[in-house]
Amino acid sequence: MDTLVRIAGLSVDLPAADGPVRVIEDVSFDIPAGTTVGLIGETGSGKTMTAMAIIGLLPEGAVVTGEITFGGTDLVRCGEARLRALRGDEMSMIFQDPMASLNPTQRIGRQVGEVLRRTGRPRAEVRERVIDMLDRVGIPEPARRARDYPHELSGGLRQRAMIAMAMIAGPSLVLADEPTTALDVTVQARVLALLRKLQVEEGSAMLLVSHDLRVMSHVAQDLVVLYAGRVTERGAASVVLNRPAHPYTEALVRSVPAIRTRTAIADPLPGTSAVPAQRPSGCAFHPRCPLAVSRCRTDIPSLREVAPGRWSACHEAEKVLT
Template identity: 80%
Template sequence: MGDTPQEASVPDVLLRVAGLSVDLPGQDGPVRIIDDVSFDVRAGTTVGLIGETGSGKTMTAMSIIGLLPEDATVTGSIEFEGIDLVTAGQARLRSLRGHEISMIFQDPMASLNPTQRVGRQVGEVLRRSGVPRAEARSRAVEMLERVGIPEPARRARAYPHELSGGLRQRAMIAMAMIAHPSLVLADEPTTALDVTVQARVLDLLRRLQTEENAAMLLVSHDLRVMSHVAHDLVVMYAGRVAERGAASAVLRRPAHPYTRALVRSVPAVRTKTAIADPLPGTSVTPARRPSGCPFHPRCPIAVDRCRTEIPPLREVAPDRWSACHEAERVLT
């Protein structure tokens, strides 16, 4: 299962997402991409958003930082340090981005400006806040060194295409952390990297998070990553929360058939064997949810009510929440 971080005490809630829903226009009317999503992120901890492609993980993260399509309709609340980000204006959101809330994207080549030197991009958030150019440049070099980039002064003068994939991702992390944000949103930050580089980048993220006491919302489809990094897990399916709770408890004893199937599909999480049990069927997107529980066409324990009734997210054990009519059966 791996060593999951343990909390010595319960820190304050830094981010509270409550009843978040996102609608996008469709051919036959609005399509609910995110449906009634709720979770908390506490200071200094990591919450993992896990699920297959199309589950709504990235859209949820983008909702927090206000990077949704212009035609998106958002309801519910996203409260960050007393500020409701849903009702905050664009000027307020821009003032928070990079300073209080930063984002690490999964593809640095698509996120870094190919026409600007790396050091300039890392220090940009400082210059926007009034830091003199020379000081911003110096602090950018220091941050590049801190994230483990060799010869940081020389690499600061390089363009993104002159760096390897691992170094580009480290530069993205430097850019995200240079202003000492309270919350880091990391969208599949190691997906494009090989396994060895992945491990180094994850260790770097954990170290920086500890040093800065920053909270992190980590978006990933990889349970092996989550088992080593996350304190809490939010399992998403078809734009809804299927299960949430402490990462160690969720991975050891799932309370939803989807989570159980995910765990069984990753041998490194469950056992030392190289044999995995692939998830049955095809994942359902929010735009094509079936009636009732969205997982019921793939669920081995579905009963009649699963096909017609949407299961509410309910507490099925202390601090364990599951959107499954048969959660008690899954837990036994």
């Protein structure tokens, strides 16, 4: 498949009182056109920060190095004007909490149609397109709901409005940051099915940020696993989840309750997740790793191909695979 987004050696430094903190370090992966790539890891692993770096919405003072290529555009060096032109039309984002992301003082229809109004389209055309999009995402009585304010919608409907806003211009890339976290299980399933349907219809690629392995197993074609701001493993989602090549991925899989039974978590991941500001020397996962050897404490493992299409940043990856 053609590569839509190429990320190579991406690092992000954020300002802090004691000096810059590297929250993302040497992250590399591709997003092929028309596919879903899952970005997974514990809280604080750098998932959202990676997505924000792609779309250019990092906090003020952030320093980005490395490469992010979208089509033929270098997003790291293209400038804010070019990024603004791409956002909405070619790239869009679905945020985790729609109530915090939607403007409480503006009607839903106005917010969904903002991208189209920016292009100078006639008001009647924008309204027609907004109502059609609200209908496509499953919002009942779309013409009436377009006049509602965010607080007048349920959590599920607000998330659908966010999806409509992200998809209305037919972007090539959608960044979805935990789009179902605040929803109950039945609504989650409907929203994920809707996202997949719209992605196929529009031919969009999607970067799905989540900590939920069960969501990834149903939605993502490829998977990138992050720990303390570094890539620990990447490959086809079905292969990574069924036969991990890194102890961290293996521990994540073991910590998820069985999907077809109602058992409690039998094997939780031990220890506390490392944070970038206090990242251990060597492999950041070594304090929690049952396979750690002496060099794991001193040498940062490189991300290497350990099987066809399988990449792991582990000195002992072959032992994990056996």
